[in-house]
Amino acid sequence: MAISRIVLYYQFVPIADPEAVVLWQRALCEKLALRGRILVSEHGINGTVGGEINAVKQYARTTRQYSGFRGMEFKWSDGGAEDFPRLSVKARDEIVAFGAADELAVDENGVVGGGTHLSPKQVNELVEREGDDVVFFDGRNAFEAQIGRFKNAIVPSTRTTHDFLTELESGKYDDLKSKKVVTYCTGGIRCEILSALMKNRGFEDVYQIDGGIVRYGEEYGDSGLWEGSLYVFDARMHMEFTPDAVTIGECESCGAGANRFENCSNQQCRDLILLCPDCRQGSPTCPDGCASNDVATEVPANEETVA
Numbered sequence: 001m002a003i004s005r006i007v008l009y010y011q012f013v014p015i016a017d018p019e020a021v022v023l024w025q026r027a028l029c030e031k032l033a034l035r036g037r038i039l040v041s042e043h044g045i046n047g048t049v050g051g052e053i054n055a056v057k058q059y060a061r062t063t064r065q066y067s068g069f070r071g072m073e074f075k076w077s078d079g080g081a082e083d084f085p086r087l088s089v090k091a092r093d094e095i096v097a098f099g100a101a102d103e104l105a106v107d108e109n110g111v112v113g114g115g116t117h118l119s120p121k122q123v124n125e126l127v128e129r130e131g132d133d134v135v136f137f138d139g140r141n142a143f144e145a146q147i148g149r150f151k152n153a154i155v156p157s158t159r160t161t162h163d164f165l166t167e168l169e170s171g172k173y174d175d176l177k178s179k180k181v182v183t184y185c186t187g188g189i190r191c192e193i194l195s196a197l198m199k200n201r202g203f204e205d206v207y208q209i210d211g212g213i214v215r216y217g218e219e220y221g222d223s224g225l226w227e228g229s230l231y232v233f234d235a236r237m238h239m240e241f242t243p244d245a246v247t248i249g250e251c252e253s254c255g256a257g258a259n260r261f262e263n264c265s266n267q268q269c270r271d272l273i274l275l276c277p278d279c280r281q282g283s284p285t286c287p288d289g290c291a292s293n294d295v296a297t298e299v300p301a302n303e304e305t306v307a
Contacts, residue, residue: 005078006050013068045093115195115206139185147249148228188212217241251276
């Protein structure tokens with residue numbers, strides 16, 4: 001039986017012709033029978049693809065041949081092409097949709113003015129040394145934190161990544177501007193931008209976890225500061241780092257432990273609802289009704305291409 005894998009990656013680097021990179025990436029993935037999602041902009045590339053392991057290795061080697069991608073890091077996880085409905089390779093104004101394309105500055109070294117990168121070990125050392133002066137700030141959509149987050153983290157009221165600018169400028173977090181703020185997200189890409197936006201708005205001491213939750217979980221599993229499951233943007237829906245992962249999510253219907261979201265079966269809604277295995281049976285709909293839902297959140301399309 002063939003072994004398959006998924007890789008997550010991103011690189012912030014100036015790209016003069018995003019459309020040309022899109023054509024090259026699409027042809028490469030089709031040749032190697034890979035599926036997944038890739039976004040390219042003038043700021044860089046953001047992707048996650050899956051397929052047979054040797055094909056994925058060849059993809060990584062070939063992609064690194066592009067001058068701007070030579071040092072790009074690939075994060076590997078279980079899964080394969082079957083975890084994605086299709087191959088999607090597109091050019092966009094942003095590779096993560098913060099709505100801040102004009103504010104983001106990128107050079108050959110990455111995002112200009114972003115937060116200080118910390119390894120998982122350095123994150124733990126900072127917390128041990130500084131204690132309550134360290135604040136974890138979730139850089140994901142709020143629903144993702146329902147099933148997993150860093151202990152005592154602040155979770156902004158964000159339905160989509162676009163909401164972060166409004167949240168940061170609302171004044172709700174002004175008391176954090178003098179604290180040591182550790183931003184985190186799944187693979188690290190959202191925090192590259194979020195940390196820069198925070199610093200531009202007066203947050204003085206901002207950090208980001210190098211490699212995001214994925215890298216932290218690889219190093220510490222469920223024995224560190226992370227707790228619960230990690231939401232992922234593919235058919236798996238969630239992943240755990242070890243069998244010891246706790247279930248912190250609560251079923252929206254009955255309150256039992258839950259770590260998997262389902263789309264509401266109401267075709268006019270399709271919102272994500274967190275349900276336990278029993279309540280997922282049949283055709284579940286939003287427990288409190290979904291007539292008031294204005295915006296669907298059906299498996300967010302490529303806000304971050306996450307493993």
